[in-house]
Structures are given as structure tokens and as C-alpha cells.
Amino acid sequence: MIDEKTARKVLNILLKNGADFSEIFIQKRAVNNLRLEDSKIENSTSGYELGCGLRLWAGESTFYAYVDSIKNDKLVNAAKVLSSVVNGSSSIKVLDLTGTSSSYDIKIKKLPSQINTGGKKNILKLVDRSSRDFNSAVIQVTSLLSDLEEEIFIANSYGAFSYEKVVKTFLAVNVVARRGNNARTGYKSLARTKGYEVFEEKDPVNLAEEASKIAVTMLDAVSAPTGELPLVIGPAFGGVIFHEACGHGLEADAILKDASVFKGKIGKKIASKLVTAVDDSTIKYRWGSYKFDGEGFPSHKTVLIKEGILQNYICDLKTSKKMGVEQTGNGRRQSFRNIPIPRMTNTYIDNGNEKPESILRSVSKGIYAKEFAGGQVDPATGDFVFGISEGYLIENGKISFPIKDAILIGNGPDILNKIEAVGNNLDYAPGFCGKNGQTVSNEVGQPTIKVSKITVGGTKSGNG
Amino acid sequence: MDNNRYKIRGNRLLNISKNAAARIKKYDVDEFEIFTASSVENELGIFKQKVETLTFSDSIGIGIRVFRDKSIGYAYTTVLEDDSIEECIRRAVSNSKVTGRQKYNYLPVEEEFNIKKKLISDELLFSENLVDYSMEDKVALTQELESLTRSKDKRITDIENVIYEDSIYEMAILNSAGFCDKYRTTSCMVYINAISKEGKDTSTGDFFGCGRSPSDININEVAERAAERSVAILGGKKIKSNIVDILMDPAVSAQFLGVVADSVKADSVQKKKSVFEGKIREKIFSIDLNIFDDGTLPDGLSSMPFDGEGVMKGRTGVFEKGYLKTYLYNTFTARKDKTLSTGNAARASYRSTPEVGISNFYMEPSSISFDKLLKHMGNGFYVIDIIGLHSGVNPVSGQISVGAKGLWIENGRPAYPVKEVTIATDILNFCKSIKEIGSDIRFIPGGGYVGCPSLLVSSVAISGK
Numbered sequence: 001m002i003d004e005k006t007a008r009k010v011l012n013i014l015l016k017n018g019a020d021f022s023e024i025f026i027q028k029r030a031v032n033n034l035r036l037e038d039s040k041i042e043n044s045t046s047g048y049e050l051g052c053g054l055r056l057w058a059g060e061s062t063f064y065a066y067v068d069s070i071k072n073d074k075l076v077n078a079a080k081v082l083s084s085v086v087n088g089s090s091s092i093k094v095l096d097l098t099g100t101s102s103s104y105d106i107k108i109k110k111l112p113s114q115i116n117t118g119g120k121k122n123i124l125k126l127v128d129r130s131s132r133d134f135n136s137a138v139i140q141v142t143s144l145l146s147d148l149e150e151e152i153f154i155a156n157s158y159g160a161f162s163y164e165k166v167v168k169t170f171l172a173v174n175v176v177a178r179r180g181n182n183a184r185t186g187y188k189s190l191a192r193t194k195g196y197e198v199f200e201e202k203d204p205v206n207l208a209e210e211a212s213k214i215a216v217t218m219l220d221a222v223s224a225p226t227g228e229l230p231l232v233i234g235p236a237f238g239g240v241i242f243h244e245a246c247g248h249g250l251e252a253d254a255i256l257k258d259a260s261v262f263k264g265k266i267g268k269k270i271a272s273k274l275v276t277a278v279d280d281s282t283i284k285y286r287w288g289s290y291k292f293d294g295e296g297f298p299s300h301k302t303v304l305i306k307e308g309i310l311q312n313y314i315c316d317l318k319t320s321k322k323m324g325v326e327q328t329g330n331g332r333r334q335s336f337r338n339i340p341i342p343r344m345t346n347t348y349i350d351n352g353n354e355k356p357e358s359i360l361r362s363v364s365k366g367i368y369a370k371e372f373a374g375g376q377v378d379p380a381t382g383d384f385v386f387g388i389s390e391g392y393l394i395e396n397g398k399i400s401f402p403i404k405d406a407i408l409i410g411n412g413p414d415i416l417n418k419i420e421a422v423g424n425n426l427d428y429a430p431g432f433c434g435k436n437g438q439t440v441s442n443e444v445g446q447p448t449i450k451v452s453k454i455t456v457g458g459t460k461s462g463n464g
Numbered sequence: 465m466d467n468n469r470y471k472i473r474g475n476r477l478l479n480i481s482k483n484a485a486a487r488i489k490k491y492d493v494d495e496f497e498i499f500t501a502s503s504v505e506n507e508l509g510i511f512k513q514k515v516e517t518l519t520f521s522d523s524i525g526i527g528i529r530v531f532r533d534k535s536i537g538y539a540y541t542t543v544l545e546d547d548s549i550e551e552c553i554r555r556a557v558s559n560s561k562v563t564g565r566q567k568y569n570y571l572p573v574e575e576e577f578n579i580k581k582k583l584i585s586d587e588l589l590f591s592e593n594l595v596d597y598s599m600e601d602k603v604a605l606t607q608e609l610e611s612l613t614r615s616k617d618k619r620i621t622d623i624e625n626v627i628y629e630d631s632i633y634e635m636a637i638l639n640s641a642g643f644c645d646k647y648r649t650t651s652c653m654v655y656i657n658a659i660s661k662e663g664k665d666t667s668t669g670d671f672f673g674c675g676r677s678p679s680d681i682n683i684n685e686v687a688e689r690a691a692e693r694s695v696a697i698l699g700g701k702k703i704k705s706n707i708v709d710i711l712m713d714p715a716v717s718a719q720f721l722g723v724v725a726d727s728v729k730a731d732s733v734q735k736k737k738s739v740f741e742g743k744i745r746e747k748i749f750s751i752d753l754n755i756f757d758d759g760t761l762p763d764g765l766s767s768m769p770f771d772g773e774g775v776m777k778g779r780t781g782v783f784e785k786g787y788l789k790t791y792l793y794n795t796f797t798a799r800k801d802k803t804l805s806t807g808n809a810a811r812a813s814y815r816s817t818p819e820v821g822i823s824n825f826y827m828e829p830s831s832i833s834f835d836k837l838l839k840h841m842g843n844g845f846y847v848i849d850i851i852g853l854h855s856g857v858n859p860v861s862g863q864i865s866v867g868a869k870g871l872w873i874e875n876g877r878p879a880y881p882v883k884e885v886t887i888a889t890d891i892l893n894f895c896k897s898i899k900e901i902g903s904d905i906r907f908i909p910g911g912g913y914v915g916c917p918s919l920l921v922s923s924v925a926i927s928g929k
Contacts, residue, residue: 064520176736405865455702455927
């Protein structure tokens with residue numbers, strides 16, 4: 001994208017007023033978004049962006065600038081302006097650049113740019129038809145198909161460079177089902193870091209039917225009970241609670257700012273001994289996977305919690321240096337417009353031994369939460385709220401009625417200690433995670449788990 | 465960077481647009497619209513008085529919308545060289561071949577402008593003071609906010625985040641129906657999130673300040689409020705599930721009003737995702753309150769001379785004396801309802817087409833002070849902060865459930881802090897249950913600029929123990 005000589009020149013200009021570290025991040029990105037609603041393609045947008053982010057460190061401070069260009073003179077000028085804010089004492093220089101190696105190796109079969117827009121439109125039409133055919137109660141289908149092809153080049157003053165081509169494909173469907181005045185929604189998504197071959201492995205028809213099934217099932221939902229109850233969280237997307245309420249507290253920037261309850265807890269018991277949790281960006285084609293992170297460090301599998309004992313934090317380059325620990329390959333950024341920060345990738349609670357059915361059987365009265373409508377967490381305290389979008393009552397060890405408008409409120413670290421059972425059916429689900437104004441792609445995951453009790457808030461008024 | 469004073473770019477944006485327009489004419493399209501926007505931003509984070517991060521950004525982009533046989537295609541690029549613009553046009557045209565035909569897909573014409581003249585000049589929206597504010601002063605201001613907040617209460621142990629950000633934004637629209645204009649605005653914001661500790665309990669509280677330039681922000685007030693909000697809930701406990709009266713702080717009521725705002729957007733209504741569908745001229749609120757969407761408030765951070773399609777901005781009475789008067793429209797949704805656009809075509813950036821969006825959306829305050837509202841409530845829950853609103857609203861059914869923290873009030877006085885409870889209502893019930901409005905209106909940014917005073921709301925379901 002730029003030659004090695006230019007990269008070195010820019011890195012050296014960035015260092016010239018005594019900075020301790022410099023980095024150049026170049027990104028070329030082509031995206032296509034197709035949106036269907038009311039059985040029509042409502043929007044078809046294509047975008048092309050090319051730009052460069054320049055970063056340097058001086059003492060405790062990070063300075064960053066970006067330009068919507070990779071032209072030599074623009075880069076040199078931006079580097080000069082950025083380095084002019086530094087008044088440092090380092091006298092390092094960039095020598096030769098060496099390519100970083102990564103064991104992550106994948107093959108893309110059907111590039112988005114090789115699929116014509118008509119072919120993409122047909123996928124959405126198929127989703128629309130399948131969702132509606134599933135049940136006559138389905139009255140609205142919204143579906144989004146997005147793809148991305150990008151190239152990323154990163155070089156830094158330590159003399160390392162990396163280059164990666166990224167392909168992403170994303171399909172989401174949102175279904176509204178109505179019976180009388182009662183309307184419910186169902187949502188499912190499919191997302192991989194690969195091309196359109198993803199639809200050979202997973203039929204869009206199945207995705208559509210799964211979303212419709214949720215919406216139609218929820219039409220029969222009764223008001224959720226309120227108060228403190230045992231909770232069984234289903235596999236795959238259930239992992240979002242661990243991601244939000246615990247994962248963010250394990251990100252090293254929160255630790256360094258004393259804004260996490262997990263500070264100083266490495267080697268200590270922070271969860272029930274049934275809990276082993278992992279962040280792994282090396283699982284091929286997963287939504288949070290990559291060859292290199294946003295700082296050019298190779299992807300990595302990091303055990304966060306082993307049998308209840310905290311093992312590692314989630315680090316980028318800066319936080320790993322500050323803490324004196326190994327880099328974990330979690331420095332991620334939304335685009336060349338953003339500074340890399342510690343982020344999760346594919347984060348999951350690992351398999352345990354129990355069968356999901358026997359976990360359900362152990363609950364006489366409680367809640368089974370399968371899908372969530374997202375949530376919000378205060379990372380400093382771990383306090384969280386999650387809306388259940390597909391949930392059921394458990395009565396005498398069996399799933400009974402679907403419940404509506406239930407939310408869970410609790411505290412992440414507290415819940416970790418209340419996990420009483422972990423199933424053997426680990427599965428993953430893709431999503432997007434926002435932090436400091438940056439959105440990146442993630443997967444969450446877990447097997448079926450059981451929490452001894454949690455506060456459930458519903459719309460059924462009065463005492464729970 | 466201070467020696468490189470910002471140079472106004474409006475004419476450059478227009479020239480880029482004109483160049484693109486000349487190229488589009490070669491293609492087989494009926495109409496087109498070119499949107500160009502540039503923003504120059506600074507973002508600054510301080511940690512323990514040191515600059516933690518400092519970001520300079522300078523971006524510019526173009527979005528091209530073409531209309532062909534009543535179908536729309538869109539493409540954007542940040543690379544403004546001739547061949548990239550040519551490719552961008554080609555993609556927009558190709559996208560127009562797959563989208564659905566809709567008879568209302570054409571550019572706004574002047575007869576459809578409710579308001580014919582600009583009601584607000586962009587000079588009021590642009591502060592030279594911000595352009596001239598030095599980086600050193602921005603750093604000093606943010607450092608002061610951090611140290612002031614720490615000094616407000618001994619229990620404040622850490623500052624999770626203290627940031628300053630500003631933006632100089634310029635945009636231009638040129639379309640084939642003859643519209644060609646530009647404007648510029650400035651804005652800045654500080655935000656702080658304070659962590660407090662007492663015994664084993666940890667709490668956080670945040671606050672922000674914003675304006676057109678740093679001199680509009682009262683740093684001391686931001687520090688005071690963030691500290692207050694952080695320590696107020698220390699030692700909070702769950703309360704029993706019950707039905708109680710609640711008093712919403714403006715930081716909370718404005719978020720609820722934001723949910724109402726989403727439901728009066730015409731696209732939400734037309735797509736049957738609003739509880740206000742079919743309710744025009746109905747009394748929605750029990751009391752005679754007024755809610756406006758006003759794109760012309762001089763202090764409103766969402767003010768602008770014209771909207772994302774070039775339709776002039778004005779003031780729309782959305783609810784008057786408690787009655788729903790109108791939805792908010794862009795041109796497309798207005799044509800569907802056989803009415804005129806209210807100037808609410810909003811564009812998040814050059815990356816997206818104009819959707820329906822609010823501008824400065826606010827509930828008119830009364831003259832009742834906060835203390836009086838507390839007294840009038842007597843016993844109830846004063847809600848200081850909520851979490852989970854975005855995922856806690858079902859716009860189709862109107863159900864709202866969120867996590868809440870605040871203070872339990874007995875005889876008009878704080879009794880003890882409360883946390884880890886949820887409050888549940890639905891949009892229509894919430895509107896009906898508002899008993900009194902305060903005088904203390906406060907605006908919050910985010911997807912528009914929403915302003916609301918404290919609200920006393922009766923009989924809300926709370927879940928706790």
C-alpha cells in the first residue's frame with residue numbers, strides 16, 4: 001500500500017522531537033450495505049475509504065492524528081505536525097522493517113466484489129420470503145446484508161510491519177409477528193470473516209426461520225415474574241452477559257485506571273471453580289478473529305479464568321508494557337480514525353461437564369434466558385442490566401411458558417461466584433461491541449449455565 | 465498545530481460538489497444530490513493530570529445519491545480525486561438498479577418547503593472562539609475539571625474518564641433541483657465519570673457540559689454534579705418490588721423523552737413501529753404540556769439552517785397542551801402522509817442517506833422548583849440514573865424496562881440510597897402518568913439534542929428484592 005522506505009521515513013519524522021514510539025496504520029476499505037424492508041430493497045449503499053492513522057508516545061501521553069489519504073506528501077506533513085507537539089528526550093531511530101509472522105491462515109473463496117448486486121439482492125429476497133412463509137403471523141421483515149473487503153498495513157518504530165487482507169460478510173434478519181394487538185420481534189444474525197461461501201455452509205433460509213420462530217413463539221409470552229429467581233442462561237448468545245459484565249472489567253485499560261473490580265486479582269479466585277473463560281482471536285473465520293490485531297501483533301488465545309482463578313488480563317501494546325506482562329494481541333481499533341485500545345475478540349466460557357437437560361431439571365422455579373436484546377454495564381462496578389428477548393419460565397425442571405419484557409439486573413463479579421452448573425454444549429454468536437466510541441466485531445460464547453439467583457424485573461406489577 | 469489556523473472550507477466543498485455534478489450528467493439518471501462534509505476534531509483525555517491521549521483528526525467525504533426511475537442508489541468516498549469520484553458515481557448508479565421503486569422517490573421541490581427562508585444564520589452556530597482556543601487551554605480546562613471533581617468529595621477515589629472533544633463541522637448540499645447551499649457549526653463537550661468508594665461499596669457518577677466553544681461550559685458545575693451523582697448512591701441497597709411514585713432527574717427524563725421522540729418520527733409510525741400510530745389529535749399526556757422540535761434555537765447543538773435534504777428548519781409543535789399535533793417528517797415520509805416535510809431529514813454523515821431525525825427536541829419547563837417536586841412526591845423513588853434504556857425499549861409494544869439507581873424519599877427528604885432495581889412502564893402509560901414538570905430543563909446530546917426538566921411520575925412498577 002505504501003513502500004517500506006516511505007513507512008520508515010514517516011516513522012522517523014514522528015520520532016524526531018524525542019518521542020518513544022511511533023506507528024503508521026494504513027487502511028483501504030470497500031463496503032456494501034443492502035437493506036430490505038416491506039419486501040423491497042430499501043437502501044443500497046457502497047462506500048470506499050482510504051486513510052492513515054499516525055500514533056506516537058511521549059512519556060505517558062499518546063498522540064494521534066489521521067488523514068483521509070495515503071499520499072506521500074500528506075503523510076509527511078501530518079507526521080511533521082503531529083511530532084511538533086512532542087518535547088521528549090528519546091533519541092531512538094527506526095532501522096529496517098521486518099515482517100511479523102502469524103500462524104493464522106485462512107482462505108477466502110468468494111470475494112464480495114465478485115458477487116454482483118443482483119445476487120446479493122436475491123439473498124435478501126430469499127430471507128424475506130422464508131421468514132414470511134414460516135408463519136402467517138409474520139407481518140414485517142427487515143434484513144441487512146453487509147460485506148467488507150479491506151487491506152491493512154501497520155509498521156512501527158520497533159521495526160515490525162504487518163499486512164493483512166480482511167473479508168467480512170454479515171447477514172441479519174429482524175422479524176415482527178403480530179396477533180391482535182400483540183406484536184413481538186425475533187432477531188438472528190450470521191457473521192463471518194470470510195466471503196459469500198458462508199451461505200453454502202449456513203442456508204439463509206434457516207436463519208430466517210429461526211428469527212420468525214422466536215417472534216411467533218414470543219406471541220404467547222406471559223408477563224415475567226419479578227424478584228430474585230434462579231436463572232439458566234442458554235448457549236451461544238448467552239455469553240454476552242460474561243462479555244459485558246466481566247470481560248470489560250478484564251480489559252487492561254480499566255485495570256490501570258482502577259476502574260475495575262478485578263484489579264490486583266491475578267492468581268486469585270474470582271469465580272465459581274466451574275468457570276474457565278477464554279479470549280481467542282485465532283478461531284478460524286470467527287467474527288472476532290484476525291491475523292493481526294490493530295497494532296500488527298499476531299492473533300492469540302488467552303485464558304482469562306481457569307477453574308475460577310484469574311489468569312490474565314486483555315492487553316494491547318501500551319497496557320502490556322505498563323503492567324510488565326506479555327502482549328495478548330487485543331489492541332483493536334474501529335478504523336484508521338481511532339487509537340487502538342484493549343478489546344475482546346471471541347470471548348467465551350468454556351465447556352463444563354453437565355448435560356443441558358440435567359441443568360434445567362435441577363430448577364424447580366426459575367427463568368431460562370436464551371436470547372438477549374443487548375444490555376448496559378457500568379464497567380467500574382460490574383453492575384449490569386440485560387433485556388431478555390427470548391426467555392421462558394422453568395417449572396419443575398421443564399421449560400413452560402415464554403415470558404415477555406423481562407430484564408435481568410445484577411453484578412458481574414457477584415454472578416461469577418453464583419454459577420452452579422456449566423453445560424457441555426459450547427456455542428458462539430456474533431455481535432458488535434462499542435467502547436470509547438469505537439465499534440468492533442466480536443463473538444460471545446458459552447454452554448448452558450446456571451446462576452443460583454438474580455433479580456428479574458418484569459412488567460407484572462406488585463410483589464414478585 | 466496552533467500556527468495552522470483553521471481555514472473555512474465551504475467554498476471548497478461546493479467546488480467538489482460542482483465537479484461531481486458535472487460528471488453525473490453523463491449518466492442515465494433522473495435526479496441527483498451531492499452531500500459533502502468535512503470535520504476537524506480534537507479529542508483529549510486526561511489521566512491524573514497528564515495528557516493520556518490527544519487526537520487530531522481531519523476528514524472529508526462525499527456522498528452521492530442518484531434517482532433513477534424512482535429508485536435510489538447511494539455511494540460515498542473519502543478519496544476525492546477524479547477517478548474515485550467517477551467510481552463513486554458509477555456505484556451509486558449501479559445501486560439504484562437493485563433498490564425498490566417508490567413513487568415518492570424524488571428530490572424536494574420548493575413548493576414543499578414549509579418555511580421559505582432561513583430562520584437561523586450559521587454565524588450563530590459557529591464560534592470563532594473555539595477556532596482560536598489553543599491546545600494548551602484545552603488541556604488546562606480538562607485538567608481543571610479532573611482536579612475540581614476530585615476536590616468535591618473525599619470519597620471520590622478515581623476518575624474513570626475525563627475527556628474534552630470539539631469539532632468544526634462544515635457541509636454543503638447541491639442537487640439537480642437547484643438547491644446549492646452550505647453551513648458550518650462548532651461544538652465542544654467535556655465529560656467526566658467519577659468513581660467513589662466507601663467501605664466495600666463502589667459507585668460511579670458522570671456528568672457533561674457542552675456548547676459552541678469551551679467558554680460556554682461551566683466546569684465547576686460539571687465537577688459538582690458528577691461528584692454529587694457518584695457519592696449519592698454509595699451504600700445503595702435493593703428495595704422491595706412495589707408500585708411507587710418516582711421523580712426523574714433531567715438526566716433520566718431526557719432519556720425517556722428521547723424514546724418519545726423516536727416514536728413520533730414518521731418513518732417509525734409508517735413502519736408500524738410506534739405506539740403513536742393513528743393518534744394524531746388525541747390527548748396523550750394527562751397534563752397540558754408542550755413538546756417542540758426546534759432546529760433554530762441559538763443555543764441548541766442540533767440547530768442548523770436547513771436539514772439533510774436542504775429543507776429549511778423551523779419549530780414544530782409536536783405535542784401541544786398534551787395533544788399529539790404532528791409527526792416529524794422528511795420529504796419522503798411527508799409525501800406518504802400527504803403533508804409537508806417538517807425539516808427533519810437528518811444525516812449522520814456522508815456515509816448515510818437522509819433519514820428522519822430529531823433536532824432540538826424538548827419539553828417546555830414549568831415554574832415548579834425541584835425541591836417543590838420532592839415535597840409534592842412525599843414518599844417515593846428519586847431516580848438519579850438509569851442503565852439499559854436502549855435495549856430496554858420495545859418500540860412496537862411500547863414496553864420500557866430499565867435498571868435504576870437513586871434515593872428513596874420519605875416525607876420529601878432523602879432517606880437512603882437505592883440500587884440494582886428495575887423500573888417498568890410503557891410509553892403511553894409513562895406519558896399519562898406524568899403529574900408535574902419541573903423548571904430545571906437540561907439538554908443531553910446524542911442522536912439529536914433532547915431537553916427535559918425533572919418529572920414527577922405516579923405509580924410506576926419497581927422490581928427489587
